[in-house]
Amino acid sequence: MTSRVQQGRRTTGTDGGVTVFLIGMRINRFRALRRWLPVLTVMPRMLRELRADPAAGLLASRIVTSGPREYAVIQYWESTEKLLAYAADTGRTHRPAWAAFNRRARDGRGAVGIWHETYAVPAGAHESVYVDMPPYGLAAAHGSAPVGRQRDRAAQRLSAASSGA
Incomplete structure (x- = not known):
């Protein structure tokens, strides 16, 4: 992915369906480092794993933060099926990390919160514009x-997009 600015007004290069996955965490107790640090550090590992295997279906991602307490990743996937297959694969980073989080969360008394949202957007139900980005x-x-x-x-x-033109 290039960071070079593309001049002028542009729109996305697809009219097909889009799967958008948002996932994030919130540090509720900073002093409980051993509860939230593993959550914070596993996501970059998962993203590296996915970038190394384009067939897994992750097309692009961006890590965003909202202060020192909240972190999220915006992900664009080839399909919902590929996202769910990655999440369930015991041989990949996600599934063991999810199991470990659940074990720590039972004893963590809310030290860290996590969330995710999945949007399966059909063809014709999305649009975009980018100006000098x-x-x-x-x-x-x-x-x-x-x-x-x-x-x-x-x-x-x-x-x-909805007419397929």
């Missing part, structure tokens, strides 16, 4: 194309 979000996952006259407004992009 490097590849970001869906554009990092699927590439981007210049916004033409027929896709100048969000409503036009949604209409074109």
